[in-house]
Amino acid sequence: MNSDSEIRFPPELGKVNVRWFDTHAHYWDKKIQDPYPLLDRLFESGLEHVVNVGTTADTSRQCLQMADRFPQMYVAAGIHPEDCHALEGRVEDEVEQIRNLIQSRRDKVVALGEIGLDYYWQTNYGKPLDKPLEKAYFDAQLSLAEELDLPVIIHDREAHGDCAEILKAHPGVTGVLHSYSGSRETARELIKQGFFVSFSGVITFKNAARVAEVVREIPDERILAETDCPYLAPVPYRGEINHSGMMILTLDAMARIRGSTLEKTAALTLENGRRLFRLKT
Template sequence: MQLIDSHCHLNFDGLSSRLPEVFANMAAQDVKQALAVSVSRQSFDEVFAIAEANAHIFCTVGIHPDREDAEEFSVAEMVEKARHPKVVGIGETGLDYYWCKGDLGWQHKRFADHIQAANEAGLPVIVHTRDAAADTLRLLKEGAANSGVIHCFSEDTVFAEAALDLGLYISFSGILTFKNAPLIQEAAKYVPRERILVETDAPFLAPVPKRGKPNEPSYVRHTAGFLAKLRGETLEEVAEYTTENFYRLFRKVPGLQAEAV
């Protein structure tokens, strides 16, 4: 069995100082690969270094939408960095109306630039959306995003249907396991298996039964197990199709050879 953590932040506090332990825990839980996601120019350098040093780790390039004063990547810079074999996606990017208020034209421009870079690079865009569902969908449609994923899905079935209609994948995090997430759980039952990914968003949002602890990629197994029970499937089935979906979306990531039985 093979699982993949499709979204984590290995360079963040709580993970970066203990990567050997984190990787050993991954191996123990059959989490064979992970995608380390960029949120700033500095974090790109950090996740890129981790990816370069570890064969089972890949990374993205992008600027998170939570800070107006963040130093931007130009479209050309993102496309250039995306030429490297270890850089397999653009983001995370998107819209956040929970933390950011007022005139958010800068956020829309940043999102549009990332969509353009993803299209030019031929890579998926990793989308963060919070309290901004309608505008997120509108800008993805206006930018004609070629491929992408709604990461850490926290919306409802209506949003999921609209995202699927745009050709996007849906990634479920530990939030799926929370008692106060019935709408997300309904969406998880609705989304077809060929469009589902699993993630941790580590070090945040640890799933039940690890809730309250720093999250790490090995815990994606708990989310996958919860998803399996929710959908009436086996963990092995969920592992198989979420892994296939990851490789289909992140085409630059080489698949691992099946282990001998």
């Protein structure tokens, strides 16, 4: 067994000739003790871009500080449905902080996120779940995305119905459904609305047959890949600290499900990520 802080690298890393885009990572998370040398190594190994995703105004600011050290790192700023329960200010004031942060750094902030609904949270953390509060943050940030003309990164856990309903009320907003675990029907509907669908290491887990069916049918031009690191490491590293290097295994699993190759899947998801986040390089 590895110690909690040990970081492992798939043997394929650096040997396969691919360039890839990790569209969802949390490199500010304390679980990753020494992110800078890790990121240096990953960018040298073929990681082309990464979006460092905030979950509060504070962690979004940390994302920006990190991104200033790496030209290939971009930022998503937003308030996560889990974290909104711990905030003490009024919804409008907290969201105002996100607005100011984004407006001051349009050079690095490429999305509003992660935002959404998480109805699993109550059972996970033992605190009361405040659905109206989560919905208020989600709704206010979707309006902000519309106003600032930014794509959104959606977190939807055990809240598929309400999430789709609120998104429908904001037809001008598009973005990505991150680490998607919903149904084929919801995916189809949101793709029609302009959304991309992103998959994480979860697709390598043993019980992933249902999500594999969704992976198979996403149109080429709407599929993305991500780590959600330090969480959701793919098999055989499940439960360990995840990082963008392990994404090779997720891309390989996606390729096998879709009857494609690792190289083509990496190139496709890289291109799609650049288009969604409007990257110029």
